[in-house]
Amino acid sequence: MTDLLLIVPHPDDEVFGCGGTFVRMAAHGKKVATLTLTRGGAGRSLGLCSQAELPNVREQELRGSLAALAVSEAHIWDYPDYVPDANRGMEHRDGLQAVPEADIVGRIADLILALKPRSILTFAPNGSNGHPDHVYTHLYAMKAIEQSGHKLEKLYYFASERPYAGEARAGFLAPQEIAARHLYPTHFVHLETEIEAKLRAMGHHRTQALSVLSFMQYAPRRLHVESFHQAYPELAPGEASATVLWL
Structure with a gap:
């Protein structure tokens, strides 16, 4: 049985919010599996490769x-990710929201049944920053959990102590909608030696160096404190725990 299944849309989503937790889980003999729905072909290349080569580069x-995070089971699918404009030399595309729902939900449900995870971690309803791929990953994951019939012990979302305060972006949820759907953390993992492995993992995402630097500038606390919202079972108001289930 898998202790935790992470469901995210893009390469690099695995490290910013939970990379250190993965390292600690491995040290405790826990099994983690990840599902990444796209290969991130709409991201920046920083001139390190062509846009056509980017999906292969980002998969590597x-x-x-x-x-680096001691995760040995990775499922990497090739659905299209969101392209907001032509600034990256690509035509606009809607990304995960344009994927036939029955197809992607069915595949995720099949994977859940195969892995039988004790817990699942994914994006919250607001997608953290309103990114459409994040939002639809949440929607598809929720429908897949229901369709699979698998009984989870816990369901967690990425969560931050401060609501996202970025500017409005084309195709993203409006800032007021992001704020309305914000869920505060119920659980925190305070990293120690795991920070070194987390930084090494971040360093592998060379084409996304600007995102790494932005993360370090605007969310430095998340380098050493990873936070989550327990969605299932629901906690009573004011109830929380310092230790997540999978530890």
Whole structure:
């Protein structure tokens, strides 16, 4: 049985919010599996490769990151990710929201049944920053859990102590909608030696160096404190725990 299944849309989503937790889980003999729905072909390349080569490059970056985090089971699918504009030399595309729902939900449900995870971790309803791929990953994951019929022990979302305060972006949830759907953390993992492995994993995402630097600038606390919202079973008001189930 898998202790935790992470469901995210893009390479690098695995490290920012939970990379250190993965390292600690491995040290405790816990099994983690990850599902990444796209290969991140709409991201920036920083001139390190062509846009056409980027999906292959980012998949290898993801595999390197997961190895640094001591995760040995990675499922990497090839659905299209969101392209907001033509600034990256690509035509606009709607990404995960345009994927036939029955197809992707069915595949996720099949994977859940195969892995039988004790817990699942994914994005919250607001997608953290309103990114459409994050939002639809949440929707598909919720429907897949229901369709699978698998009984989870716990369901967690990424969560931050401060609501996202970025500017409005085309195709993203409006800032007021992001705020309305914000869920505060119920659980925290305070990292110690795991920070070194987390930084090594971040370093594997060379094409996404600007995202790494932005993360370090605007969310430095998340380098050493990873936070989550327990969605199932629901906690009573004011109830929380310092220790997540999978530890």
